[in-house]
Amino acid sequence: MSDDPLAEAGYLDVPPSAGGAASRSWWDANADEYLDEHGTFLGPADFCWCPEGLREKDARLLGDLNGRRVLEVGAGAAQCSRWLVGEGVDVVATDVSGGMLEAGARYDTDTGRVTPLVQADARVLPFADGSFDVAFTSFGALPFVPDADRVHAEVARVLRTGGRWVFAVTHPVRWAFPDDPGEAGLTATRSYFDRTPYAELGESGSVLYAEYHRTLGDHVGELVAAGFVLDRLVEPEWPAGHDRTWGGWGPVRGARLPGTAIFVTHLGRPPG
Numbered sequence: 001m002s003d004d005p006l007a008e009a010g011y012l013d014v015p016p017s018a019g020g021a022a023s024r025s026w027w028d029a030n031a032d033e034y035l036d037e038h039g040t041f042l043g044p045a046d047f048c049w050c051p052e053g054l055r056e057k058d059a060r061l062l063g064d065l066n067g068r069r070v071l072e073v074g075a076g077a078a079q080c081s082r083w084l085v086g087e088g089v090d091v092v093a094t095d096v097s098g099g100m101l102e103a104g105a106r107y108d109t110d111t112g113r114v115t116p117l118v119q120a121d122a123r124v125l126p127f128a129d130g131s132f133d134v135a136f137t138s139f140g141a142l143p144f145v146p147d148a149d150r151v152h153a154e155v156a157r158v159l160r161t162g163g164r165w166v167f168a169v170t171h172p173v174r175w176a177f178p179d180d181p182g183e184a185g186l187t188a189t190r191s192y193f194d195r196t197p198y199a200e201l202g203e204s205g206s207v208l209y210a211e212y213h214r215t216l217g218d219h220v221g222e223l224v225a226a227g228f229v230l231d232r233l234v235e236p237e238w239p240a241g242h243d244r245t246w247g248g249w250g251p252v253r254g255a256r257l258p259g260t261a262i263f264v265t266h267l268g269r270p271p272g
C-alpha cells in the first residue's frame with residue numbers, strides 16, 4: 001500500500017507527467033490486491049481479452065502465430081503471454097510494474113511455464129526496430145498514460161511493416177456512465193467528450209493513480225498518426241449466463257452497453 005493515504009478521487013486535471021508516472025507505483029503497490037480480486041477470473045495461463053470473457057483461443061484476433069515473434073505490452077502478470085507460451089509461440093511479455101511481473105514469475109513457478117518477462121514502459125521499449133511481427137495488450141499501458149500516442153509510436157517502431165497491433169481498452173462510451181455495474185450505471189452523467197482523467201490524490205497532493213479517456217475518434221486518430229490501418233473494431237457482447245461482475249462491468253449493463261473495444265490493426269507504413 002502507498003504511505004500517502006488516499007485523500008481525493010474523481011475527474012481531476014492532474015499534470016500529465018505525474019499521471020503517467022503514477023501508474024508504475026500504483027500497480028506495484030496494488031499488484032497483489034488486484035490479482036486477489038481478478039486472478040481467478042483471468043487464470044494464471046489463460047488469454048482472456050476482457051471482462052466479457054472473450055478468449056484468444058476462440059477469437060483468434062492475433063491471426064496465425066506460427067513462426068511469428070510476439071510482444072505483449074502492459075502485460076501485468078503475463079497471463080496472456082503464458083497461454084501463448086503453452087501454444088508454442090515465441091513471445092515476450094513487458095510491463096512497467098515490477099510488482100506485476102513478480103506475480104507473473106510466481107505464476108510461472110505454479111504453472112511450470114517459462115514466460116520471458118521484461119520490465120519496460122510501453123512508451124520506451126527496449127527492442128530493436130522491426131523486431132516483432134505482432135504486438136498486443138489487454139487493458140495494459142494505454143489507459144494509464146496521458147500520451148498514448150507514444151505507445152502507438154513505439155509499437156510501430158518495433159513492429160515490421162505489415163505487423164499486427166491489437167489492443168483492448170474500456171469502450172470509450174463507458175466514460176459517460178458511472179462506474180457502477182447496477183442500474184445506477186445505466187444513466188449517462190458525464191460528457192463522452194470530456195477528457196479530464198479520473199485521478200486519485202494522496203494527502204500530500206501527489207497523484208497516486210490516473211486513468212485517461214479517449215473517444216473512438218481519438219483512438220483512431222492516434223493509430224493513423226502512428227501509421228496503423230484499422231482492420232476491425234471488436235465490441236464483445238456480454239454472454240448469456242455470464243454473471244460475474246468486474247468493477248463497473250456486469251450483466252445488467254452488459255445487456256445494454258458495450259464494455260470493451262478491441263482494435264485490430266496493422267502497420268501500413270514504417271513510422272516516422
Ligand SMILES: C[S@@+](CC[C@H](N)C(=O)[O-])C[C@H]1O[C@@H](n2cnc3c(N)ncnc32)[C@H](O)[C@@H]1O
Binds near residue numbers: 024073095100145
Ligand atoms: C489492467 S492491467 C492489464 C494486464 C493484464 N492483461 C490484466 O488484465 O491483468 C494494466 C497493466 O498496465 C500496466 N501499465 C500501466 N502503465 C504502463 C506503462 N506506461 N507501460 C507499461 N505497462 C503499463 C500496469 O503495470 C498493469 O500491469
